[in-house]
Amino acid sequence: MSDHISFLIEKLPALLFGFSGQRPGGLFLSLILAVLAVAVGFCLAVPVSSAERSKLRPLRWCAVAYVEFFRGIPLILLLVLIHQGVGGVRFGLNWSPRTSALVALALYSSAYQAEILRAGLAAVPQELVESARLMGSRPRQVYILVRLRYALRVMLPAFTGQAISLFKDTSVVVVIGVAEVMTVARMALGADVTNAPYWVTMYSFVGVLYFALAFTLSRLSQRWERRSRPSDLAHSFFSY
Numbered sequence: 042m043s044d045h046i047s048f049l050i051e052k053l054p055a056l057l058f059g060f061s062g063q064r065p066g067g068l069f070l071s072l073i074l075a076v077l078a079v080a081v082g083f084c085l086a087v088p089v090s091s092a093e094r095s096k097l098r099p100l101r102w103c104a105v106a107y108v109e110f111f112r113g114i115p116l117i118l119l120l121v122l123i124h125q126g127v128g129g130v131r132f133g134l135n136w137s138p139r140t141s142a143l144v145a146l147a148l149y150s151s152a153y154q155a156e157i158l159r160a161g162l163a164a165v166p167q168e169l170v171e172s173a174r175l176m177g178s179r180p181r182q183v184y185i186l187v188r189l190r191y192a193l194r195v196m197l198p199a200f201t202g203q204a205i206s207l208f209k210d211t212s213v214v215v216v217i218g219v220a221e222v223m224t225v226a227r228m229a230l231g232a233d234v235t236n237a238p239y240w241v242t243m244y245s246f247v248g249v250l251y252f253a254l255a256f257t258l259s260r261l262s263q264r265w266e267r268r269s270r271p272s273d274l275a276h277s278f279f280s281y
Contacts, residue, residue: 045242052229056247059220060228066220068250070139074221075208077143082150082207087189089151090158104155111152117213120145124217142214150207157199161192194266201262205255212251222247 059066065073092104111119124141127134136144165188173183193200212223220228226247230236 045239048236048239049242049246052226052243055225055229056222056250059225063220067225068222068254070219071208071211071221072254074139074143074146074211074214074219075204078146078150078207079154079204081143081147082154085147085151086154086158089155090162091184093155093159094162108152108155111148112156116145116149116210117216119149120214120217123148138214138217138219141217142211142219146207146211146214149210150203153203154200157196157203158192160199161196162188164195165191197262197266201259205258208255208258209251222250 056067058064058069089104089107092100093108095101095104120142123145124136124138127136127144169187169191170183173187178186211221214221215224215227218224226243230240230243
């Protein structure tokens with residue numbers, strides 16, 4: 042057992058931050074990819090979710106097609122298509138594996154976030170919207186300060202679940218050679234047959250790392266949810 046612990050301690054810096062000369066990598070790179078993909082995905086999800094509720098049928102159809110396409114295609118296939126296709130040399134882009142991974146994860150995340158946001162926007166009480174309009178708020182103010190804020194608070198558990206799921210999904214970027222934590226674990230074990238006894242230990246430890254971050258994010262979300270109730274939105278809005 043001491044040999045297994047010593048092996049993990051030796052490889053821990055690489056698992057957390059990547060190998061020297063290839064940083065950022067490891068768990069830190071997985072976290073960076075997840076955070077950036079969620080942020081970029083949300084920026085895409087806001088207009089897409091609004092378009093899904095548009096009265097213009099062509100715009101609504103395009104938004105629905107966007108969501109269904111990126112939700113329906115496996116993430117691992119999307120990664121390969123973007124890296125070898127869109128981000129390949131044939132289009133003159135020549136994206137790095139990290140860039141391709143970020144683009145694929147952001148598009149994949151945006152489709153799920155758009156559906157979550159659409160449901161949240163549909164749940165906004167009409168009385169709250171009308172009250173904001175009667176106070177002279179402009180449509181943009183009503184959307185941002187009332188509709189969007191309410192939707193974010195109501196759907197916070199769903200957003201958290203999607204973020205945790207995306208963080209775990211960063212493990213599949215191994216297929217395009219991104220040095221996230223699963224790639225680093227595989228490289229640390231290498232082709233040395235003497236490392237065979239450490240395979241279970243290594244991947245079990247990687248699972249613990251994933252669980253620790255996912256559990257922390259879940260707890261932080263629950264704490265924020267308890268301190269920020271949707272019922273308080275009216276008071277917070279009208280206090281401006």
